[in-house]
Amino acid sequence: MSLVQEIDYGTPRSRAEGTVTLAIDGVRVEAPEGTSIMRAAMEMGTKIPKLCATDMVDAFGSCRLCLVEIDGRPGTPASCTTPVAEGMVVRTQTERLKRLRKGVMELYISDHPLDCLTCSANGDCELQDMAGAVGLREVRYGYDGDKHPNPGVDASNPYFTYDPSKCIVCSRCVRACEEVQGTFALTIAGRGFESVVSPGMEESFLESECVSCGACVQACPTATLNEKSVIETGTPEHSVVTTCAYCGVGCAFKAEMRGEDVVRMLPYKDGKANRGHSCVKGRFAWGYATHRDRVLKPMIRARITDPWREVSWEEAIGHAASEFRRIQAEHGRRAIGGITSSRCTNEETFLVQKLVRAGFGNNNVDTCARVCHSPTGYGLKTTFGTSAGTQDFDSVEQADVVVVLGANPTDGHPVFASRLKKRLREGAKLIVIDPRRIDLVRTPHVEADFHLPLRPGTNVAVLTALAHVVVTEGLVDEAFVRERCDWDGFQDWAAFVADPRHSPEVVAPMTGVSAEALRGAARLYATGGNAAIYYGLGVTEHSQGSTTVMAIANLAMATGNIGRPGVGVNPLRGQNNVQGSCDMGSFPHELPGYRHISDDATRAMFEALWGAPLDDEPGLRIPNMLDAALDGSFRGLYVQGEDILQSDPNTHHVAAGLAAMECVVVHDLFLNETANYAHVFLPGSTFLEKDGTFTNAERRIQPVRRVMAPRNGYADWQITLMLARAMGAEWDYGHPSEIMDEIARLTPSFAGVSFARLDALGSIQWPCNESAPDGTPVMHIGGFVRGKGNFVITEYVPTDEKTGPRFPLLLTTGRVLSQYNVGAQTRRTANVAWHKEDVLEIHPHDAEQRGIRDGDWVKLASRVGDTTLRAEITERVAPGVVYTTFHHPGTQANVVTTEYSDWATNCPEYKVTAVQVSPSNGPSQWQEDYEAMARQSRRVAPVVEAAE
Amino acid sequence: MSPDRLVYMANQIGRFFASQGPDQAVAGTADHLRLFWDPRMRREILAYVEADGEGLAPNVREAVRSLKSDPDRDRSL
Structure with a gap:
């Protein structure tokens, strides 16, 4: 194995369609118009020396190293900023150029500490490389003159250091922060010799608005910005391309290794979801894989009040299987079930649902998509016919109007947010529909054209009002609708939305959005060119989640914004493999490929291959199981790989349901909160320790590749395989690729997918079959x-979760950039530097009324429970609305959320809970009781040595 | 399962399909229950309707009753 080397072309690819022909060093070259000479040269394999240029950012032309000579043009222009032209004759290496480049390098080196042998970038330093490339043999100015300012190393960021003494002021970091990440946290402070990179207003990196995406570190050509892991471990010696295990964007990374140690994760430029970018989680927060909290040995116990007892894999698996069989014998085959993980691979998820259907003999299988995007599945299947988003992420580059609805991409899907912000800076319009003033509403160089700060729970009313404007103002794309949609159905719908009761003027008081804003947003969406909708859990996690998804689809169809790049309906999936776990048949009513379990022909196909009869009745969903x-x-x-106690609504109810069960088997990396109610614990493996595939929000199936041996001994698919065999199944898989082959045989939309094809193409967007052999963007x-x-x-149906005198505020929940879901992974990394506890956002008016000061402990109470946490007073939330996250088990925000759920899918109504907030002086009784219970539950009995 | 919970969920479903027009109010509700509810849930809501069905919307009651007469699904109820 070796390091995966990616070519740096120096400047970005030109999007122009026309080409020009030129000669570089006597070689005839054809290049797209607008291509830089530097890039055109690199395309033909000629590496022009450079320092300030890199192909992730636009040309800057400051280092004066990439000079070339062009026939008929005076001087020596920079090849990075000079575009190719028809008939141009370029020379990249002449005596004059050699002399100039050497002179430039002498100046750079005279101001650089020559500690190369002990420098963390030794062997991975572009300054070092360029010194070699230009043949630098002496520095005429000596090394003793004034040096670049050196205020000391800033090591405040947990993951990288900033050493100004090594800075060559190429501005690549500043430009990466602006152009790639879109945060604009960095600048060059000072002038001339005093120039230094400055985060924010000369703050430390940690205190600045830097979001720690790593783009600046990646762009830095020296050790000025360097990963601490590289400083500690040394440079990597081999790398493997794999897929991030955090959010649904699905960034491709190079896991750069030294032996079995991960040195760093570098975003992969060929990754089609992330195009070489990353966020703080995927780039840096992988330390949980080797965290001391990981449980590496199986454990069992008879009662949840007993301490755990470490046992062999054989005993743990045998115990789980015999308990499941006993329960079925005593209470019927439908008395047990399973939950698949949206963090595990497609192959692992497929096996768990297969175990339930073919091994347990029922369909009691569900997945965490139940509590996030199950309404997307229902809504998009009902309207379009497929339970998935319509576009690839590249599509946003062609959008003219973007609607962000119930999503907070800068926190939840940061790499997509960066791509979106880039498009917005190019001039696309933005409509944000969200109760909170999320960052996208106003962030450097981006400002929403409309922010509709709707009252939580009124999505359907708002969307129907937008549709009202589209229909009544004649903005329907009738040609599209007549050709592509059911015309009778459209007419019924148009008559419905045109009813005056759906007009913005009537709807405004109940939604809290002005009629003017509703009309303006609708007109912009319908008439602004390519219009794309991106939505998140603020759409789905409502009692009308599925209805809202269908309302979105209606709008897109009515305006013809479906079926081409730049438009579409795009659910931003929460976890890395939510799309995949749904594709793999994790819902209790459908087999892989979204085919209903009652369909005799489909079931017969599975029965024939699996050699087992399948139940033709839908099984229980997670809340039904409880x-x-x-x-x-x-x-x-x-x-497998879920923590329903922390993530699912109404914690008391979840706890009661789990406590009532006779055998709960938790298969996870850590003793999570659900494990407090478990009888068997099976240690899981991380994404770094196994092979498989994840499918991201754009239906992109991407390889996950093992870079280290599983510390627990087995990949998760092997553990499910052992359990299935112990239950009597005669399964025989030697590698996850064989599982994918089975998926492809049974699932038409995956028919053309295999590990070999994925290796060849890098990734594949389903459907992939005979008519779309390379997939479907x-x-x-x-x-x-x-x-x-x-x-x-x-039809808008107000939620039954009402505010009143006892609970006058509305709580809505979400997540922050640095943490992920229940925090099981990110809490075990240095990401806690940014978010060490959940806090309650409350508007100054509501805080003032309650005598609450910023940072105070407050009690957050609903009709089902209460918890305490610290208050953060902010105008990000509207008066009457409070907001918190659910990343920390010490808070357990879901103690407060209720059992109300989407009518079609039972997706919980996390986004609307009536609450009261009051000053508090410490943890609630429940928090103290739970902490004591959890401590008691996590005891592990000492191992008793066998008697001699 | 708790009858209150089943009644609440069934009414939510019934309310959506009632909004889809008269031909969907009963048929759509029944279809949804068949496609997405586990047999024990259908069995319990049917028993509830046969007892008195209090609290269920009229279209939901009718939809639940129709589950019993579904020859394809009788065996599981």
Whole structure:
């Protein structure tokens, strides 16, 4: 193995379609118009010396090293800033150029500490490389003159250092922060010799608005900005391309290794989701893989009040299997079930649902998409025919109007947010529909044209009002609708939305959004060119989540914004493999590929290959499982890679359901909160320790590649395989590729997918089959999957979760950039530097009324429970609305959320809970009781040595 | 399972399909229950309707009753 080397072309690819022909060093070259000479030369394999240029950012022309000579032009222009031209004759190496470059390098080196042998970038330093490339043999100015200012190393960021003494002021970091990340946190302070990189207003990196995405570190040609892991471990010696295990963007990374140690994760430029960018989680927060909290040995116990007992894999698996069989014998085959993980691979998820369907003999399988994007599946299947987003991420580069609805991409999907912000800086318009003033509403060089700060729970009313404007003001794309959609259905829908009761003027008081803003936003969406909708859990996690998804689809169809690049309906998936876990048949009513379990022909195909009869009835969803546990008809659960106690609503209810079960098997990296109620613990493996695939929000199937041996001994698919065999299944898989082959045989949309094809193409967007052998970047081109697009009437039904005198505020929940989901991974990294506890955002007016000061402990109470946390007073939330995250088990925000859920899918209504906030002086009784219980539950009995 | 919970969920479903027009109010609700509810949930809501069905919307009651007469699904109820 060796390091995966990516070519740096110096400047970005030109998007121009026309080409020009020129000669470089006597070689005839054809290049797209607008291409820099530097890039055109590199395309033909000629590396022009450079320092300030890199192909992730626009040309800057400051280092004066990439000079070339051009026939007929005076001087020696910079090749990075000079575009190619027809008939141009370029020379990259002449005596004059050699002399000039050497002179420039002498100046750089005279101001650089010559500690190369002990420098952390030794062997990975472009300054060093260029000194060699220009043949530098002496520095006429000596080394003793004034040096660049050196105020000392800034090591405040947990993951990288800033050493100004090594800075060559190439501005690559500043430009990466601006152009790639879009945060504008860095600048060059001072002038001339005094120039230094400055985060924020000359603050430390940690205190500045830097979001620690790593783009500056990646761009730095020296050791000025360098990963601490490289400083500590040394430079890597081999690398493997793999896929991030955090959010649904699915960034491709090079895991750069030294032996089995990860030295760093570098975003992969060929990654089609991230195009070489990353965020603080994927780039840096992988230390949990070797965290001391990982449990590496299987454990069992008879009762959840007992201490754990470490046992062999054989004993743990055998115990789980025999308990499941006992429960089925005593209470029926439908008395047990399983939960698949949206953090595990497609292959692992497929095996868990197969275990439930073919091994347990029922369909009691569900996944965490139940609590996030299950309404997306229902809504998009009903309207378009496919349970998935319609575009690839590249599509945003062609959008003219972007609607961000119930999503906070800068925190939840940061790499997509950077791509979106780039498009917005180019001039695309932005409509934000969100109760909170999320960062995108106003952030450097980006300002939303419309922010509709709707009252939580009124999505459907707002979307129907937008549709009202589209229909009543004649903004429908009738040609599209007539050709592509069910015309009768459209007419019914149009008559419905045109009703005056849906007008912005009528809807404004109940939604809190002005009629003017509603009308303006609707007109912009319908008439602004390519219009794309990106949405998140602020859409789905409502009692009308599915209705909202269908309302979004209606709008897109009515305005013809479907079926080409730049438009579409794009769910931003929460976890890395939410799309994949749904594709793999994790829902209790459908087999892989979204085919209903009652379909005899489909079921027969699976039965024939699996050699087992399948139940033709839908199984229980997660909340149904918990309800059924309390009535005694559901008693055993296998949970792979989920923490339902912390992530699911109404913690008291989840705890009661789990406690009522006779055998809970938790398969995870850590003793999570659900494990407090478990009888068997099976240690899991991280994404670094196994092979497989993840599928991101754009339906992109990407390889996950093992870079180290599983510390627990087995990849997760092997553990499920052992459990299945112990349950009597005769499964035989030697590698996850064989599981993917089975998926492809059984699932038409995956028919052309294999590990070999993924290795060849890098990634594949399903559907991938005979008619789309390389996959499908944009769906519904020329026609909808279901045939004609289906308009659905979306009557607004106010949630039953009402505010009143006891609970006058509305709580909505979400997440922050540095933490991920229940925090199991990110809490075990240095990311806690940015978010060490959940806090409650509250508007100054509401805080003032309650006598709450910033940083005070407050009690957050709803009708189902209460917890305490610190208050953060901010105008990011509107009066009457409070907001918190659910990353920390010490807070457990879901103690407060209720059992209300989406009518179609039971996706919980996390986004609307009536609450009261009051001053507090410490943890609630529940928090103290829970902490004591958790401590008790996590005891591990000492191992008793066998008697001699 | 708790009858209150089943009734609440069934009414939510019924309310959506009632908004889809008269032909969907009962048929759509029944179809949704068949496609997405586990047999024990359908069995319990049916027993509830046969007892008195209090609190269920009329279209939901009718939809639940229709589950019993579904020859394809009788065996599981």
